[in-house]
Amino acid sequence: DAGVIQSPRHEVTEMGQEVTLRCKPISGHDYLFWYRQTMMRGLELLIYFNNNVPIDDSGMPEDRFSAKMPNASFSTLKIQPSEPRDSAVYFCASIRDRISGNTIYFGEGSWLTVV
């Protein structure tokens, strides 16, 4: 199994630009999560999907952030316009189902720097 695949691995962009992060969950996993990690705040949940449907987006910081999951094998997290405070590592993660015991599989992260 290839694991959770994220792209890009690293992104440096100028303030005001649109950023799109991509994620392919593990095949057969019903739940997909987007987390953001910073030194100050640690790992924060932004949004999660169950069977491609957004369930809880209360962690999305503001309207500049949006996430979609058009099918079971692909999700995007978009920031428009980006700001320097959005600089962080963005992790995508997936779990098989509710019975899996909360064992979550992380991608390797997208390291975003907004200058």
Add this chain to the structure above:
Amino acid sequence: EDKVVQSPLSLVVHEGDTVTLNCSYEVTNFRSLLWYKQEKKAPTFLFMLTSSGIEKKSGRLSSILDKKELFSILNITATQTGDSAIYLCAVGRHQAGTALIFGKGTTLSVSS
């Protein structure tokens, strides 16, 4: 509000030392507590604990959960420089698919 608190936030030790990392939690519908190790990339799974008093062990690492006092500890004996990492504690709840709540982590640095 559900929360997971880890202490200390950072720790510097010498090779061979034993360290204890702490994790306390206040969550509704507790299901499990998980420990992860994060080096330069994604967190990697260490342990999942669901029952009090049962120690989980893997090599030099061990962990135990106290559901009455709402905390867990992660012990690392005979530390090595390769143990340097961020150790994350997370709590899962019974609601279906509910995401894990993470602590901010403990940054461990092991010097040779």
